[in-house]
Amino acid sequence: MGIADAIRPLFGGGGRRRVRTVVLDGEPVTNALSAPLLSPDDARAAYAAIRGGGTQGLSMGSPPALGGEIVDDVAEGLSLGAGGNDAAIAVAPTAEAPERFAAEELQRYVEQVTASRLPIVEGYCSRPGFILGWGSLREEEAAVAEGELAGRGEDGYLMHSFGSRIALVGNSPRATLYAVYHFLEKYLGCGWCVPGEDVVPRRPTIRLGAMADAVGPPDFTLRQLILYPYGPQWMHVNTLRHVDWLAKNRLNWAHAAPNGPGVWEASRSRELLVPEVRRRGLHLQVGGHTFSLWLPPDRYAESHPEFYALLDDDSRRADGTHETSLCVSNPQVIETVAANINAWLEANPEVDAVDLWHNDSYTYCHCPNCLSPGAVDEASARLAYTATYVRFVNEVARRVGARHPRVLVNLLAYAMTTACPPAGERCDDNVLVGLCLFPRPPQRTLKPIETSDLPTDAWLRPQIPAWRRVCRRYYIYEYYTWAAEYHKWTAVSMIAEDLRYFLRIGVDGVSSDQWGPYWYPLNMYAFARLAWQVDLEPDALLQDFCDRYYGPAAQPMTAYWRALEEGLRESWHTDRPPDWRDEARLGLIREALESTGDDGDARRRVLATAELHDLPFG
Numbered sequence: 350m351g352i353a354d355a356i357r358p359l360f361g362g363g364g365r366r367r368v369r370t371v372v373l374d375g376e377p378v379t380n381a382l383s384a385p386l387l388s389p390d391d392a393r394a395a396y397a398a399i400r401g402g403g404t405q406g407l408s409m410g411s412p413p414a415l416g417g418e419i420v421d422d423v424a425e426g427l428s429l430g431a432g433g434n435d436a437a438i439a440v441a442p443t444a445e446a447p448e449r450f451a452a453e454e455l456q457r458y459v460e461q462v463t464a465s466r467l468p469i470v471e472g473y474c475s476r477p478g479f480i481l482g483w484g485s486l487r488e489e490e491a492a493v494a495e496g497e498l499a500g501r502g503e504d505g506y507l508m509h510s511f512g513s514r515i516a517l518v519g520n521s522p523r524a525t526l527y528a529v530y531h532f533l534e535k536y537l538g539c540g541w542c543v544p545g546e547d548v549v550p551r552r553p554t555i556r557l558g559a560m561a562d563a564v565g566p567p568d569f570t571l572r573q574l575i576l577y578p579y580g581p582q583w584m585h586v587n588t589l590r591h592v593d594w595l596a597k598n599r600l601n602w603a604h605a606a607p608n609g610p611g612v613w614e615a616s617r618s619r620e621l622l623v624p625e626v627r628r629r630g631l632h633l634q635v636g637g638h639t640f641s642l643w644l645p646p647d648r649y650a651e652s653h654p655e656f657y658a659l660l661d662d663d664s665r666r667a668d669g670t671h672e673t674s675l676c677v678s679n680p681q682v683i684e685t686v687a688a689n690i691n692a693w694l695e696a697n698p699e700v701d702a703v704d705l706w707h708n709d710s711y712t713y714c715h716c717p718n719c720l721s722p723g724a725v726d727e728a729s730a731r732l733a734y735t736a737t738y739v740r741f742v743n744e745v746a747r748r749v750g751a752r753h754p755r756v757l758v759n760l761l762a763y764a765m766t767t768a769c770p771p772a773g774e775r776c777d778d779n780v781l782v783g784l785c786l787f788p789r790p791p792q793r794t795l796k797p798i799e800t801s802d803l804p805t806d807a808w809l810r811p812q813i814p815a816w817r818r819v820c821r822r823y824y825i826y827e828y829y830t831w832a833a834e835y836h837k838w839t840a841v842s843m844i845a846e847d848l849r850y851f852l853r854i855g856v857d858g859v860s861s862d863q864w865g866p867y868w869y870p871l872n873m874y875a876f877a878r879l880a881w882q883v884d885l886e887p888d889a890l891l892q893d894f895c896d897r898y899y900g901p902a903a904q905p906m907t908a909y910w911r912a913l914e915e916g917l918r919e920s921w922h923t924d925r926p927p928d929w930r931d932e933a934r935l936g937l938i939r940e941a942l943e944s945t946g947d948d949g950d951a952r953r954r955v956l957a958t959a960e961l962h963d964l965p966f967g
């Protein structure tokens with residue numbers, strides 16, 4: 350029995366008939382908890398006492414073929430589509446933009462599934478249907494939701510039936526949107542596998558029984574996708590689709606990386622990107638490699654050549670390329686960078702974090718103030734410089750914080766600043782530290798970083814806890830979607846092992862670089878889910894992805910990806926590269942193609958996978 354069956358008499362029903370008898374642990378209990386209505390505290394206590402289900406994390410939900418649960422007594426549930434309830438979607442008049450957007454998304458996808466369009470109504474609505482956000486809940490329902498959502502963090506949410514009313518409610522407007530997407534995924538069989546390619550099953554009627562899913566808090570508070578490459582030519586091709594995908598997959602930070610002056614503006618970002626981020630209630634980070642953005646050489650190089658890095662041949666380079674760097678110990682550089690960031694934030698008040706990363710090279714300032722006298726070789730020079738870089742970011746962050754106390758400044762430990770200085774100063778609380786595990790896989794590894802015996806991994810490994818100790822806000826920057834020439838296989842098991850390790854040593858967040866225009870659906874799907882809940886099993890993630898993405902070919906394609914994952918895992922404790930099971934995979938693709946029947950989408954997806962892996966089909 351679901352929670353909603355048990356709880357319904359608490360509130361005198363809400364479906365078409367009042368229920369006076371419930372069954373608890375096999376025993377019928379008549380009127381024990383029914384009218385008169387209990388006080389919120391009593392309701393919460395009673396509810397806790399009879400609570401028997403619910404989920405802490407992300408249950409995978411029904412495969413698309415099932416698409417909702419059939420219940421015997423429709424009057425006790427909600428029925429959508431042909432012959433269903435006269436249902437509506439209720440939002441409060443005071444609902445914030447993401448809650449209104451959540452209502453529109455629910456309306457849109459329910460219509461795609463059932464061909465019935467539910468009206469969106471403002472305020473309390475007694476009709477069967479959906480309640481989005483807190484403002485449309487009854488007092489008693491709100492008490493239940495409050496109890497269930499306590500301690501689940503700002504991203505926690507609830508999918509909970511009260512008779513034929515289903516509450517989709519979050520601890521933040523964004524989390525209410527998460528509730529809608531998870532509901533569509535779990536109960537209607539939708540799939541958010543690939544950006545811009547939603548899987549939406551068609552069913553004339555959906556009957557929904559009791560549900561009581563309380564989800565959260567996620568394991569990582571920052572779950573981020575870097576929107577890169579960034580520019581006008583990518584906005585509609587990739588960027589906006591990725592924002593849509595990341596919200597559907599319950600990531601919470603969109604990170605635009607224009608990587609240079611003028612690109613944010615040329616991309617019409619405030620017109621095109623910002624509204625899409627805001628309506629989903631996501632956090633927004635902007636920048637990338639920004640030394641030339643905050644101190645443009647064409648504005649300062651002539652009048653202030655000393656602003657730019659002194660190279661080891663005593664020259665200074667300020668041409669705006671990635672070889673341009675700054676003298677980060679120069680007080681005027683600190684003041685000017687901070688002033689330019691503040692001015693930019695005033696023009697872009699929607700931004701939650703700005704990047705203060707080096708340009709994308711190993712160039713750094715070798716002046717005596719940026720290096721300490723102890724810098725006797727390249728390794729010690731880099732450590733000395735990194736300590737100066739930390740002080741620089743702190744000084745800038747103090748000046749930004751004075752004007753924009755809500756905004757974080759991102760320090761990136763990357764390239765020559767990867768190693769954490771042993772005696773460096775602590776990062777201020779409004780500094781967000783990212784440690785980039787560079788080089789990217791598989792230049793570095795396809796082995797979990799915690800146990801890898803490869804020299805680059807072994808060198809990177811101690812940096813992870815070292816940076817943890819010197820900052821309050823900390824995320825790991827990885828490359829889980831790789832460019833085709835580097836990587837095209839699956840690494841779900843490695844991602845799972847890595848994220849579990851990061852969580853264990855206290856990392857707050859995880860971020861994946863997009864790095865190129867390619868997209869690796871399975872790795873990214875797994876990354877998003879593992880970022881929420883690291884203990885999900887890779888095999889279950891593969892199955893879930895394949896059920897949704899390949900439809901009738903799910904079974905052979907699950908076997909296909911599992912074979913790859915086995916080959917990957919076998920290689921972890923050997924010197925050999927993974928055995929990608931070439932012979933077995935050929936047969937599985939053949940079987941998958943035969944399974945697709947007249948499903949053109951499934952056939953196209955199987956063929957795309959075969960093509961990615963250079964198999965002779967199509």
Ligand SMILES: [Zn+2]
Nearest residue numbers: 676714716719
């Ligand atoms: Zn310097």
